[in-house]
C-alpha cells in the first residue's frame with residue numbers, strides 16, 4: 532500500500548511539474564484543458580497569497596480556457612491548431628471569432644506562461660546565456676529590473692509587461708494591452724508580469740509598484756532561461 536501511494540505521489544509530482552512547461556512548443560489543441568499550477572496555491576506566499584492564486588487560477592485563467600473552447604466549438608477547421616498557431620495567425624481567423632480568440636486565447640497563453648515562470652525555488656537572478664544577454668543589453672541586472680518596472684508602471688489599465696526576443700533575437704522590454712501577447716507581433720516572450728488588478732489587488736490594493744517589486748522575489752529565472760533557450 533505504501534509503495535502504491537509513493538508511486539502515485541511521484542506520478543502526481545511529475546504531472547504538476549510538467550503541466551505548464553514548454554509552452555511555445557506545446558502540441559495541445561482544442562479542447563484546451565485547465566492545467567494545474569506547478570506548485571501549491573500558497574507556495575508564493577508571502578509575496579502572492581493563496582487567495583489571489585486560487586482566484587487567479589481557478590476563476591480567471593479557467594474562464595479563458597472555457598471561453599476559448601466555446602469559441603472554437605463551431606470551427607472544426609481551427610480545432611487542430613495549437614494555441615501558438617492560433618495567436619500568431621490572428622489575421623487569418625474568421626472575423627467573428629478573431630477577437631474572442633485574441634482575448635481568451637491570449638488569456639490562456641499569458642497565464643500559463645505567467646504561472647510557469649513563478650516558483651518558490653529561490654532562483655532569484657538570471658544565469659547562463661540569459662544573464663549575459665541581460666547584462667549586455669541593459670548594462671546590469673539591477674538596471675534591467677529598473678527599466679522593466681518603469682515599463683510596467685506605464686501600463687495604463689490592464690495589460691502585461693514582457694521581456695522578449697525580437698525578430699533579430701535581441702532582448703527588449705515591451706508592453707501589451709489587455710490579453711494581447713507578443714507572439715502576435717512575431718516576438719518571443721521570456722518572462723511576463725500580469726498587471727491586471729486581479730493579479731495583485733487582494734494583496735497590494737492599488738500599490739502596483741510594491742507588487743512589481745515583490746514579484747521579482749518569486750520570479751524563477753531557471754524557468755526563464757528555458758524559455759530563452761527555446
Ligand SMILES: [Fe+2]
Pocket residue numbers: 587591642725727729730
Ligand atoms: Fe491574470
